Amino acid sequence: MIEVEAPDGSIVEFPDGTDRGTMAAAMQKRFAGPSLSSVGADANRTLAQQPEVMDANAGADIAALSAAANPPVPSTMDRIKSAIMGGGTTLANVADQAAYVPAGIRRGLSKIVGLPVDLVNAGLSWTGLPVSQKPVGGSAQLDDLLRLNGAIPDVRPPSTATERMLTRGAEEIGAAALPVGAAIHAGRMGVQAARELPVLARMFVEPAAINPAGFAGKEMATAAAAGGGAAVASEAARAGGAKEHGAWANTADILGAVGGAAGLGAARMVGGPAKDIAQAIFQPDKFSNKNVTEAVVDRIANNADTLPKVEGKPVDTQPLVDAITRGSQVDAVIPGFKDGVADRTGDAGLANLEYGRQSGPSAMRFTARRTENAAAVDRAINRNAPDGNPADLRAELGLERDRRLMDASVQSQNAADDFERATQSLHPVLVGEGRGANIRAALEGASEQARDMLAAAWTPINRSSAHVDMAPLASDFAGVRRGLSTAEAERFRPPEVEIPQRLSGERPVDPPRLDAQGEPVTETIVQPIREVTGLRSALTDASREALTAGRTNEARIIDQHVTALDNYLDNAVPPELRVDYEAARAATVDYHDRFTRPQTAIAQTLDRTEGVYRQPDSAVAQKFVQADEGRIDDFRALMREAGNDERVVSSVRDQILADVRDRKLLDRPDQLRDYLTRYSTILSDQRFDGTRQELDNAAGLRAALTRAQEAETGLVRDLGTPDTPGRGTIGRYLQYGDERSQDALKGVLASNKPGAAMDELLSFVNNDPAAVAGARKSFWDLMQSKTRSNGETTRTLDGTQPWMPNKLKNFLDEPGNAAVAERLYRGDPEHLSNVRRIADELQNVDLRSRTRVPNTSGTAQSISQVLTPETLQSRFYAYKRGQTSLGFMLTALGSVVARRAVRGAQGEAIEKLLDRALLDPELAARLLSEGNPANRAALARTAKTYLGNEASTLTEILTAKPPGEEDPIKDAITKK
Template sequence: MSDPWAIFPDAPSAAPAAIDPWSQFPDAPVAPTPAAPPAPAALPAGPSTADQFKALGIPDPRQPIPQAKPRSGLDMLIEGLQGAAGMAAQGVRGASEGAMNLAGLPVDLVNAAPMLLNLIPGVQRSPSLSDLVTGEQPRGFGPMSRKPFAGSEWLKENLLPAPPPAPVNAAERFTKRIGEEIGASAVPTAGLLAAGARAGVQGAREMGPLARMFVEPAAVDPGRFLQKEVMASGLMGVGAATGGELTQGQSKGVQGAAELGGGLAALGAGAMTRATVPKVIEVLNALRGSPNYTDRVVRETVVNRLGEAANLPGARMGETGDFNTDPLVEAIQRGSRVNDAVPGYQESLADRTQNPGLAALEYGRQSGPNSGMYTQRVGENTNAIDAAMARSEPQGSPGQLRVALEDRRDNLLGEASANVEAVQRRFDEATARLNTAMNAEGRGANIRAALEDAKEAAREVEREAWSGVANAGSADVTPLAERFRAITDATGEASQRTALPRELTSIPDDLVRRAQPDETVAAAQGLQGPQPAVYPISQVTDLRSRLSTAAREARTAGDDNKARLIDQYIEAIDGHLEATVPENLRQAYEQARGVSRDLNDRFTRPQTAIAQSLDRQQGMYRQPDSAVPSKFVQADEGRIADFESLMREAGNDDRVRSAVRDQIVSDVRSRGLLEQPDQLDAYLRQYGRVFERFPDLRQELGTAAGVGRAVRVAEDAATSLVRDLGSDNVRGRGPVGRYLVFGDENAERAMRGVLNAPRPGEAIDELLNFAGNTPEAVEGARRILWEMMQKNARRGGESTKSVTGQQPWMPNALKSFLDDPRNSVVLARLYRDDPSHLMNISNIAEALQGVEVRTRAKAPNSSGTAQASNVLTPETLQSRFYAYKRGQVSGSYLFTSIAAVAGRRAVTRAREGAINRLLDEALLNPEAAAVLLKENNPANRAALARRAKTWMPNQVSTVLDMLEDEDPVKDAIFRR
């Protein structure tokens, strides 16, 4: 077979001889000789050399090498994405395998337990690092199984999905190794976090020393604990990946040792970096005067000062200082948030916690080096409160309420006056018809004239009645004379002379004597004894009439004795007539007697007003005409029979009706009843019988009474309005009247009168209702109360103004104003239709009750003013330079010494300023203070300072892998 390399002039003449890898180990067992590789195929015969290269499957060296196609940006992006995907897959696989390593570690440890027997002298010496490096394999016991059940390898094969392709580059190998460390530490980290969350900080501190070492950091700050463990696992993975990368191709023992060493070195470098880099940065920030300088010392110092001011147990000077800030953090988180009611308001730490010690610290520091922060905060809070209050601030003018009240009052007074005038006109119209047409004499004369006419008509009837009897014939009057003599004889002489009308009672005797003939005539005619005295009966009836008149006059005069005696003579006449009147005229006689009795009862009975009115003496009426009308116009409980008699005798006579009407009207007017409607109504009831005969008059008087009552009501209403509301010249007694006494310039004084009223709620309700509850009036009243509230609840001194000139609100004064019962009831009425505004003001006042507590606290002794210090003083520089000149120090020492002094002093000065700044920021920002106190809790410092530990279990798997080195070359070597 020809040599295929012959076509390459610069190639060696033959292929290099195979090297026996076992020739370096003369004592090693002879390995079997491998079979010779098949000879390359001979070039096929043919005219073309290119075909020969093609048949061999190699490129034709005579042809130019094709140039690589340039890659586009998309190709590079795809390659980058593919690389990232590969790294991500390897990272996930590494994390999964790391978790399986830790999950199967207990089984792996049990599986490797027999290897502990190698520690027995004479059985097996312990493997050393040199053995691992040199490949020496001591004799002794190995693990029980290569892949024990539930071991890490078994778990990887059975629980994890098919692995991705093996890492193809260093990036993927680094990613997988870092993922393995993080995955392995994730299992214990999650367990510790769960245990810490379940036990809590206090529960973790009460655990045993070992459990507390692991659980307490996870309970104290889970986030920081997780960050620390992940960072440590990541550093361990970076170091292990670096060691593994440097020992690629070496044995598992060598590679494992390199990974373990690299991981520990990375952890150490990380710890050193965390310890030194912050210090260097702190010094640089201090030297350049960074305004945001802070470090652990600053934070811990501020926390200590806050704890001491808050009087936390163990925080006092001279004590351990290992106090717990959790109660203070809880107080901050539990405290009220003013910004819920006042957006933009930032309460201080003392406001949030209501701690008197913190309030005193704030009081002292508000005049310290950062006093501007406090001044700015006061201004910002003042603006926030003003903005919150402005949402409910009324926009009206105080004078709007007064204008509405005054307009309403003027309208009401005008309407009341117009109503009085209108009703008075109606009353005047109603009473104009109620006037008298005559005086009392005229009324009495008319009544008498009508009665006289009625009496004369009755006399005519009587005469008619007696005319039949009087014309009935003649009769002897001798029996009548005897009756009269008997009555006269029975009467005493004194009565006869004083009481008897002798001119009448002697008439029968006179008639009898006149009828006796002369003796000569009697003798001539042969008459003997007394002769009958026959006369017409009319003589007797006429005598009776005259005696009746005399009896009536006697009774009218009050001479009852005379009347009684005359009545005896009248009875004698009646007896005589009854005996002498023929039988056929008996009925006419009885009728005539009845007519006479009726006439006497109607017109002559002295007890009646008619008889009294018609009674005469010597031809003259005994009573004047003016006395007559009042006798007949009587109340129902008076002598109403007289009125009835008048109406019966002359009721249809216009003279009587007009006279009676005039008498009633005169009586009403004389009593002033037209101006007294109630008394007029009573009068109409008292004279009901009279008004039954005069219904029209009763209606007129009733109308007048009603209109008069309306006049009284209108006048009373107008008077009441003026009394309550006042007028231009009268001060009102009601809320409206008292309010309108003051002008617009004294609106607050007017409203103060409302607040001081016995019932302020009713007073303001009356004002607003009177004003018609118009939005302008309500807004004006709100404005007055708002200005009064501002005067009571805002500060007023020049020294209290903010930078923008605003006066801050006084929370206690504001709440006192709102809680005052007088103010609260008035405000509730003013905001009845819009309660959200009042609720907003009340919520703001309530939320502000716990703020600005530092203004009520006593200032501490220290002012908190930072002391200035120079970084390097001339004295320091001179002393160091003189020491260098004298040869006491070297140049390098001189430089480092000056740098150290400058650094220390710069840090000290920066720390002083940072402490003051951070302390003031914490006092002014409770949220920042809570974070600071929580992150730098002295009770948690020891726990948070503990190093990460969850990376350690995975290293046991690494050591076990190192002990279970399965390198076939080593196995062949160790089998010699």
């Protein structure tokens, strides 16, 4: 590629092998006009003296070139047209000039990437070896590659100073972009890893790892300044006649780049103090500089307990930044709440620092923050506050109590009425004597019928003509007598036992006659058999009488004689009467078993003494109405003998009812049912089914009445009445008036199971919404009274008493309170959850108020007067004495004004910024990150990535042509 410098200093490239005439013609066509006016006869002569570069058409081209040196004078119309067209041309030129920026960036990037190859190529060229104009991997080839080997057209070579300066500055930026990007990419390894790199690599990577954006901005600003300095220096060298891309031009370029970067650094150094002075004088309330930031960072770092501090090493504030970043975001739960750095990190040292700040001149700022936070907490909590009225719960409880008491009273009365109706028919009709008389009369009737049957059974015997000898009976009785003692015989032997002896013996026959010995003939005296049966009846009656009277010995002795008589009859009854006799005997036994056995109730009922019943009528019925474990056979015997007699049935029923009433069993349903069970044999008789059912129904109704009465009594006892306090949860709650709803709730909380007690209250009113809301309001009011401050000194500026976080959390966490709250908010749990979350979040805020250590931060510095009278007088007297000049006096006073103004404004700014940082964690994190003492040295360094492009410029110096090898065409065109 052949390069030719145009009149405007730009480089025009021609393909290798292009003849000089063609190049001259092309240059003339492109740069014809006023810009070539400087090309005169000398250039033509120079070309004419080199015929080897001229071809057949060169003469015409040179002639045209010469004609261009003396253009015709334009007319007025031509000037107007030119002005109109010039506006459009200017806009087009602006667009054209803007295109030089990306082109310059591309070329700078190509130069920095291809620098190693270019350096090698320059070294080879310096030794005189032939080298390629576009070595592989060199900047020229890379530039073509970035344009896709020419597929993307390049901008025309810069022809004006503006275009050249834009191109040069953009080249510097493009050359610096690659190392900056590489350093930022490498910085992803982390700050700690970057600090462990070698010194040269660390210079690039560490600031990029600490602050990639700041590093890039700083480096690119330096590169832009270097590019601007190089562009200005190049233009100056060009104006001084230095050859384009020659050694002097490139040297000026390098020095200009270094000077531009240095100028930026100097501007930064001078601009900062100048800005500080201007701020201190004109805007002292908004003063801020790097010193302020670093002083605040140092104050925070030195007070932070969580930061490790190693002697001789700067403190690394990154752990504190991480703690702030990862700390709890209270405003996510409490909108509008602004936590401080101590709250966010939980650092006790910072809490002490905040405590000191809030107690000093900065108190108003912290007081305002407390007021704002208290208001934010109030708003956050009050969003969950219930809208109910505590009186609604009491009103609903009272209404429900009265309703239930009324229902209970009605139910008791209804049960009493039912029971009364059921028991009206359970009164006995007859008294005891009447019941006994009826039973005895019925038994007498049955006994009479039985006696008639017995008499009928003995009639065949009694009417028989058969006679028996009673002498054996008398002998048998005598044998019984011999077995008795004299006392027993004399006291207990009945007189009837002498009858057989009197009715037996021998008597002369009739007519009398004598036997062979001359003795009168006798015959045995016999008696009708009825004499024997009659005697037996008399003896058995006497035995029953003695047994009934309790004369058991007498009855025993009589029974021995009856046994002897029975044995006698067994042998004495003639065979023809044997069957009738057995039947009569069986009838006798049956009768006596049924009616005369002394141990039976029937016999005792019918027993008489001298015609009078031994048992009174009042004692008769109860003999037969016995429990199953008693003499139940007497009842069975009664029912067998007289069960069909209505007098017996009604009397037994009356006796059962009398028993029930005498024992008051109608009022004791359980005992009544036990009675029915114990008397089941009697009541199982179908003749008493109705009685059993009536009693069982009465037992059920009485049990229902008991339950109703107990329920009513229990309700009255537990719920109380409007005049009497109850002992239950509802009753105790209702004993307090509407104005003492909190006292009523305290009673619930003090109960054995507060949650169950509250559930009882709300369930009692069927979870009525108004009642639930009222209960919540009572709970809320109690919570406020327990967990808000109540002192005059704790009020915020707007009069609000702040919540006490620990007390609020403790109140909500107390098991009884928690159980009550869970029940109250069962249907709306998010409100309780919100309050709990707020309480939890508040545990780690306002830590400064919990510290009581001495103030460790000092007080804010006061702002000194920039010029005191003493200062003015001393400077003026020195001037008057001739010790100083007027200029020195004015300069000294100006420096004093600036220094004191900056110092005062800076001191106040430190105090203000420190307070702001303590109250604003995000600001503190930014300050601690940007002003990290461990990062300050790295961030203060400039990596000087722009120097890479200056190395590329250095290669141009190395590859510059030696003197005597200048291009005549270039010289002819550019020579002025």
